[in-house]
Amino acid sequence: MSDTRLLRLRTLPLLGLLATLLLPLGLILAPGAAAAPDAAAPVRIMPLGDSITGSPGCWRAVLWNRLLNAGHTDIDFVGTLPEQGCGVEHDGDNEGHGGELVTQVADRDLLPARLAATRPDIVVMHFGTNDVWSNVSPDRILAAYTELVAQMRASNPDMRVVVAQLIPMNPASCAACAQRVADFNARIPGWAAATGTSRSPVSVVDQWTGFDTALDTYDGVHPNASGDEKIAARWFPALAALLEEGVPGGPDDPGDPGDEPACTASFRAVSAWQGGYQAEVTVTNTSATPVTGWTVTVAPADGARVTQVWNGTLGTATDGTATVTDAGWNGTLAPGASAAFGLIATAPATSASPAATVGCAVTAAA
Numbered sequence: 001m002s003d004t005r006l007l008r009l010r011t012l013p014l015l016g017l018l019a020t021l022l023l024p025l026g027l028i029l030a031p032g033a034a035a036a037p038d039a040a041a042p043v044r045i046m047p048l049g050d051s052i053t054g055s056p057g058c059w060r061a062v063l064w065n066r067l068l069n070a071g072h073t074d075i076d077f078v079g080t081l082p083e084q085g086c087g088v089e090h091d092g093d094n095e096g097h098g099g100e101l102v103t104q105v106a107d108r109d110l111l112p113a114r115l116a117a118t119r120p121d122i123v124v125m126h127f128g129t130n131d132v133w134s135n136v137s138p139d140r141i142l143a144a145y146t147e148l149v150a151q152m153r154a155s156n157p158d159m160r161v162v163v164a165q166l167i168p169m170n171p172a173s174c175a176a177c178a179q180r181v182a183d184f185n186a187r188i189p190g191w192a193a194a195t196g197t198s199r200s201p202v203s204v205v206d207q208w209t210g211f212d213t214a215l216d217t218y219d220g221v222h223p224n225a226s227g228d229e230k231i232a233a234r235w236f237p238a239l240a241a242l243l244e245e246g247v248p249g250g251p252d253d254p255g256d257p258g259d260e261p262a263c264t265a266s267f268r269a270v271s272a273w274q275g276g277y278q279a280e281v282t283v284t285n286t287s288a289t290p291v292t293g294w295t296v297t298v299a300p301a302d303g304a305r306v307t308q309v310w311n312g313t314l315g316t317a318t319d320g321t322a323t324v325t326d327a328g329w330n331g332t333l334a335p336g337a338s339a340a341f342g343l344i345a346t347a348p349a350t351s352a353s354p355a356a357t358v359g360c361a362v363t364a365a366a
Contacts, residue, residue, distance in 0.1 A: 042076040043247055045239070046120035047094045049127040052167065052222060054096020056084040059223060062232035063239070064090040070236075072243045078118040093118075102127040103136055106144035115155035121247045123152055124235060126164040126207065129221065132180045133169065139301030140355040141184060142191045143267060150266040150284070153200050157262075157286045158248040161202045162238050163192060167231065170213040171220040181208070194297070194359045197262040199287055205238050207231060261362045262287040263333070265296045269354035276347050277304070277354040281324070282340045285333035293331040293363040298322040298343070302351035312341035325363065 047053050047060050060077065065088065067075060076091065083092020095114055105111055105127075125148075131141045145163070152159040165185040169177045185208050196202035207230075213220050216227035223231060264286050270278040281298065285291045298306055299321045306314065306322035311330060315323040322343075325331075330339040347354070 042074045043122065043243060044076050044078045044118065044120045045122045045124060046078050046115075046118055047096060048079075048123050048125045049096045050100050050130055051096065051098035052129060053126055054079075054081055054084060054094050055098040055222075056086050057094060057096050058086040058088070058225075059228040059231035059235070060092065060094060061086040061088040061090040062228050063235050066232060066236050067239065067243070070240060072240065075243070078120050080114050080117055099130060100127075101130045101134065101136065102148070103131050103140055103144040106147040109151075111148055111151045112155070115152065119156070120152075121156065121158070122160040122162065122239070122242060124162045124164075124239065126166065126231075128184065129166055129169060129181075132166070132184055133171070133174055133177055133221075135176075135180070137301055137352065137355075138184045138187045139299070139357060140352065142187060142357045143301060143355040145191060146195060146357055146359070147266055149195055149200075149202065150264040153264050153286045154284065157199060157288070159200050160242050160247055161196075161200070162205055162235070162242070163188060163202060164205050164207040164234075165189075167207045167211045167216075167223065167227070168213050169221050178213075191357065194357075197286075198260050199262045203238055205234050207234050260287060261285070261289040261291045263291055263294050263360040263362055265358040265360040267298070267356045267358045270342075272354050274349055276345055278342065278344055279354055279356070280340050280342050281358055282338050283326075283333070283360055284338040285335055288335050290335065291331075291333040291362050294326050294333070294339075295361050295363050296324045296341075297357075297359045297361075298324060299357040300345050300347070301355040301357070302347060304345045304347035304351060304354070304356075306343050306345045308344040310342050311339070314343075331363075 047057065064077060077093050079093040079095035081094050081096065083090070128141050149161055152161060165188050166181050169181050171177060189204050192202040192204045211227065211230055216223055216230055218224045264284050266282050268280050268282070270280055281296055283294050283296060300306060305320050306316065308314070309324050311327055312324040313327060324341055326339070333339060345354070
């Protein structure tokens with residue numbers, strides 16, 4: 001439960017006292033006046049990640065109080081997990097599951113139910129530390145990011161997504177982890193630029209620079225008190241800017257100046273064999289405006305290359321990234337509607353499970 005709701009509840013005894021004082025004067029409050037509904041619901045913010053976010057993830061407590069002290073009182077941190085003990089009053093709801101890999105969350109379709117239960121307007125995501133530790137490739141992690149963002153937009157087409165470049169990691173049992181984090185972080189801004197839309201922007205917060213595992217963690221991975229302060233300080237400007245801008249339906253929503261057509265793409269492996277695989281990409285109109293044409297970029301992981309598509313037209317860049325445009329008959333999508341195309345890719349015999357980073361752009365009708 002959020003402090004915002006608690007503050008509202010504390011006003012009830014005062015209203016009751018005023019009613020008691022006014023009744024002898026013949027003044028009666030109109031029905032419902034003492035409990036008038038809020039003009040708008042609070043902005044719902046989901047902290048999403050692993051143990052750095054949720055076990056106990058005390059940077060959330062620091063961030064919550066910074067936001068309140070700055071005047072952002074109409075907020076509600078949400079998640080299916082409760083507050084996990086930080087010794088500071090705050091709204092502790094979160095979606096930080098210790099030990100989870102972002103690739104597993106995507107592969108097992110775990111996020112949609114969590115979104116349905118909490119209905120966030122903003123997702124603050126620091127996710128992938130366990131994947132990097134497990135030596136999952138950046139391509140596969142970013143493909144999982146893309147899948148989660150598509151699920152977020154299916155839940156809320158106006159979703160604001162704030163993604164962290166991960167804090168450094170230097171555990172005693174993983175000498176290579178420090179460089180893996182740096183390598184992965186270097187890929188995030190480009191992914192965000194390709195994934196964000198005008199309706200559902202994706203912004204990046206640098207949690208890596210200036211964070212010292214020797215000073216700011218207790219085990220080379222998880223933040224201590226100084227680490228919590230640094231993480232909260234980096235999240236704060238990005239969140240404050242979104243709250244001041246006003247999210248659609250939030251208390252400071254400036255109104256919708258006009259919806260622009262937008263789409264997302266999601267990748268699903270159908271079958272695999274040594275040297276290749278078959279996959280399906282689903283394109284979804286995430287706007288309230290009809291889409292009249294679309295182009296999807298497909299960047300296969302682990303050196304794979306798309307060689308064939310159906311229900312679309314294939315083009316391939318020199319770096320192996322494929323572009324697939326609609327086939328004409330499946331280019332027009334009503335709001336919320338989807339279309340799919342299939343593909344065949346060749347892959348090195350040593351490649352991991354099929355994965356790809358996909359992005360979608362609206363194009364004019366052919």
